[in-house]
Amino acid sequence: MTQVKKNNYNTFSNSLLSWYDINRRILPWRAPPGEISNPYFVYLSEIMLQQTLVKTVIPYFLKFVRKWPDINALAKAELHEINSYWAGLGYYSRAKNLHETAKIISNKFDGFLPTDKNSLMALPGIGEYTSSAIMAIAFDRKSNVVDGNVERVFSRFYAVEKPIKESKIFIKNIAEKHLPDNRHGDYAQALMDLGSLICIPKSPRCKMCPLLAICDVGGTTSAKQYPIKLPKKEKEERYGLFFYLQNKDGAVLFETNKSSGLLANMDVLPSIGWYEESNRFKKSPKFNKKKPNFLGMKWKILDQNLNHIFTHFKLNCSLAIATINDENALVNDLSKSSYRFVQKTNINELALPSLIKKILNALKNNEILDF
DNA sequence: AACTCGGGGGA
């Protein structure tokens, strides 16, 4: 990589801020030019934006602030209701940590976010990046805000020849040197807007970039190859069998996941564990695809399968359906778990991850079931 | 240091 450019730090930040003044995105949590940020909006948005696109977050953010206009309101909510609003956004530990932190801020800090980085870092769900972002955006404090966008921008600006994993420290030190001495919040957001609008992952729009003249790779065909990519791991496949049981009133059996692991605290259809093809019969006696052993019911196995992609594996879902007339026969099974029948009109109040929504929707479209 | 934890936008 090239030597750090000397005396270009002011050129960098001035060019970036001038560009931002004209091209800044209008976002529901972002204060208009010259106005003070709402720290609750900044905090809530930063949690939602962790590994999540702005476009995806906007409707969730609007739903949340309409339902819980301030942090004290959020602190008083039930976790399950927060999860039902969060459903579909993913990384559900964020919702739990959001609630925990809201309660701490409401009860111990009189409803005000701490204004120092270390106190913010001590709160559940707030780490290195998010604490820095809140310091800069909510409190306009000088703060090195480095996310995936910023890493991409600097990896191109300095033609960093190593993958992010190996160059993280270098890039963070570089970013630190570029920080201006004023407009800290605007600068942090300008860098991210640049990464989102101009210095985008696949086909960077170098011709429109305010930093084109001083960027190491700006305008070249090699710009898009930065940051250097690592070879990807192959995604494994797992198999699951989900049970859709209606009682005589048409209510559907759901359970609530335990508070750790995948889809923690979310409402799901009962299923066996999810196993690799070769292990599913050995590991779960329930998983006999022709005659699954679950709640002692006779199940109809649907021909239609359905795939769902998680970060680390692909889940192949089979579906089993049944109707029960006398659910009292299940009382012993149901009392030992979080199983419960839910009326169809109340299903929309559940905290359903996208996987389960997808399954319910497929069943509905199958028109086998009386929705 | 490596792994876990969702879901979807966009090309």
Add this chain to the structure above:
DNA sequence: TCCCCAGAGTT
């Protein structure tokens, strides 16, 4: 189809 997104917590 594949990449990657305003990352944090756990092991």
